[in-house]
Each structure stands twice: as structure tokens, then as C-alpha cells.
Amino acid sequence: MNRQELISQIKTKKSYLCVGLDSDIQKIPAHLLNAQDPIFEFNQRIIDATEKYAVSYKLNTAFYEALGTKGWESLQKTIEYLPKDVFIIADAKRGDIGNTSSQYAKAFFENLNSDAVTVAPYMGEDSVKPFLEIENKWTILLALTSNIGAQDFEMLELKNGKKLYEEVLEKSQQWGTEDNLMYVVGATKAEYIANIRKIIPNHFLLVPGVGAQGGSLEEVSKAGMTKDCGLLINSSRQIIYASKDRDFAEMAAQKAKQMQQEMALQLAVTS
Template sequence: MRYGEKLSKRIKDTNSRLCVGLDPRPDLSGGMEKIPDLLKQVVDETWEYAAAFKPNMAYFEAMGLRGLEMLEEMLGNMPKEVPIILDAKRSDIGETQKYYAKSYFENWNVDAVTLNPFLGYDTMEPFLDWEGKAIYVLAVTSNPGSADFQRQMVGDRYVFELVQDICRRAHEEGRKTDVGMVVGLTNASDDVLSRIDDYPLLIPGLGAQGGDLENMAGKGRTAPDTINVSRGIMYKDMEKSFGEKAKFWAEQIAASYPA
């Protein structure tokens, strides 16, 4: 089964496009020793509403070797029917990328990983022949600085349209790995979305970053897009359970962008 098929099935089964971001912060969690139990609780309470989970490498790496051990332990106990998108944003020359791909797809067996396409198509290729896996290339990120490069014009095209060419080329070449894009909700204007083809999108920026779900309404997309919420579930409205918050966000997303 291709990644897109697995994700589409999960979205249909849950009637949810919610991607639950896993960004553990010891400073907000009572210390590093509390993180494993916190992650287990978040996953246990939210998985029935989650189209996908997205652990962010930076938060685990910031806790040193123990953080990587926590990530590995968590990944070994995740619900098998929920795709895992590892948010790593790696970018390096092809030889080095081979080892990143082996690390994520073979050793940790995640379903998808985010990559920075700045170094070009050849640096994506080590990730493109993994059956059942996917990559999401950064196209229009959710931060204001996406205007510095991604939303600049090169001739009559935006830079993010050049990034989209990676998706087209991989599809035309029949690569085993599915290729989608990261498009931040905060910058998903009509002008941007009208230039984005129907490839799977990972859409951050909802919740703490203030993205507007109406940006995705009525666009006629059929790809298995997922919309991420991280802090809005893990570290906001702590009087509510993680499950209550996941249910709320899943319903908010469905109201504007039905599964």
C-alpha cells in the first residue's frame, strides 16, 4: 500500500484531517523525566481523532541522547493504523541523505518525513525509492519569513512553484515514494493555493500560530491533506483533556475542510 492510500484510508475512517503534533517541552511539562508518560498520554487520548501524528525532531534532539531514546520508545508503541510524519526538515548532499533516509525509513520505520528542497532534486532522490513511504518538501512555510524566498518570483513563477516541480518529476518518474508539500495555513492565500496542484499537503499553522481554516474551504482538493495542531493540543487549555482538544480541532477542521 502506498503512503497516500494509507493516509486516505485513515482520513476516511476517522472523518478527520487532524495531524497531532508531538512537540515535548520539559519546561512546560514538569521536567524531562515526565516526557515519556506525557507522550503516551497524548497519543492514547488523541489517536482516535488523529489522521496522523507528527513528532518534531528538534524537541527530542534538544533533550540529548535521552530525547532520542524517548522518540524511539514512543515510535515503537504508536498505533499502527495512524501514519507517522517525522518532522525533520533535513537537507544535505545525496550521499549524506542516504543515511538520513536509512535512519528514518528503515531504523525508525516512520511513514513520512519532511525535507528541505533547497539543495535540489538529486538530494531528494535517496528518499524516493522507499515503498509505502512519503516525503513532504517545504514549499510555503507558516512563518512570515516564507516571503523572503518561497513567495518571491523567479521570472513568471514563484519559488514554491519550482519546489512543486519536485513532486511532478517524482510522479512522472514513477518513484515508489509519494511526494507532497508543506504549505502553512497562515500563508495559504488564494494566490498560493491556486498555484498548488493536488499533491498531499501537510498544513501547519493552526492553533497557536493563528492560521485561518477558511483558507482551505471550497478549493476542490482531493489529495489526503492533513492540518497540524501541536501546542494547541499539548500545551493550551490544560483544564481540558488531550482527547477533548483533539476532538475540538478535528471538528473545527471538518467544518471548513470536510474529510
């Protein structure tokens, strides 16, 4: 999915919701455990319930890889099941020397056919470039994350007076464009988003942390929204685990609809 197609979906659905399919075998409703593929069964129901409200789905690959080959099969089946008009993110946080990154890019872009993959920038340009070389695919670079450990490196002040995350934002713009490069910025860092927009005014941001982690949809939207929206706000646990009973899909739909309605209001303000 290219940039204009993504923007078109945001306008059509009046939404910039990304549903995180962080599907944990230990947290899904117990009655699904008898299914042939419990994770896929769970994902199917969540997707059917939320697709009218979401423009994107993010699959945290760790929850699938932890289950071995069966988990990988669930991941592949889920991606194949997703509607063709949604933006599919493989949240894999890869990044290695060039020839290894090339194989990661092939795995997630060619084999799984995801639209985007999250990538760690720590090893520099040659570790990121192989992902950016795939046409009509997106690299989502970790910039400023919401975990406590972000203070260890991302917030370090360099000799030039910049924070490390600011250096990552500035330097990486030389590697890709607004058409193939996004950035992860945690919703719990909303106070930094205005500054981030000074560095990357038009790139899309993938923003996790709204909901269960305490991030504010309104604050993030006010600080980060562009004329093209420029945001994908991810919500995982708040939606997919809204209920652990047989009504889990219906409850997920309610949570997704609520977020979509809030997003429609924010889009109306900037239009």
C-alpha cells in the same frame, strides 16, 4: 502507510488532524518531571487522549535531539507506541548531498520506521531522491512555510515571473508522485493555497499553523481540499499544551475532538 490507507483512515475517522508532538521538557506539566522518561510519559498520555480523533502524528525531532541520547530514546519509544493505523511524520527538515540524504532516509525510515520525513528542497533533486526511493514511504517537501523569513527566499520572483515556491512545486513533481510526495504549506498562507492547487491539484498538503499561529481551519479546507481530502492539518501547541495541570490529557482530547468535529463538517461539504 500508502495513499489509499491514509485516505481510508481520513474517511473512517472523519478527520484529517495531525497532532504535533513538539514536546518541550520546559513546557510539559511539572508533575511529570519525576517520571523516568518525562517526555515519553507526556506523549503517551497525549496519544491515548487524541488517537480516536487524529489520523497522523508529527514529531518535531528538534525537541528530542536537544536532549541528546535520552531525547532520541524518547522519540523512538514514542514512535513505537503510536497506533499502527496512524500516519507518522518525522519533522526533521533534512536535505543534503545524495550520500548524506541516504543516511538520513535510513535513520528515519528504517531505524525509526516513520511513514514520512520533512525535507528541504534547496539543494535540488539529488538531495531529495534518496528519500523518495524508499518504497511505501513519503517525502514531505517544504514549499511555502508560515514563518516571517519565508519572504527572504520562498516568495522571491524569478526571471520567468514565477515565485520561487511555485518553481519548487513545479520542478519537484518530476522527482516523485502523488503516492510518495507531499508538500508543507503554512496555514497562515491560506490565501495562496488556491494557487498552489492549480500547480499540484492532487498531492497531499501538510498544513501547520492552525490554532496557536492563527491559521483558519475553514479557510484552508475550502481552498485546499480535494476529492480525497488531500490535507493533513497539524495542530501542536493548541492541543498538547491545552492545560499544564493534571488534566492536560483530558483538555488535549477536548481540543482534538473539537477540531475533528469541524473537519467532519468540512468533509461532508465536499463529499
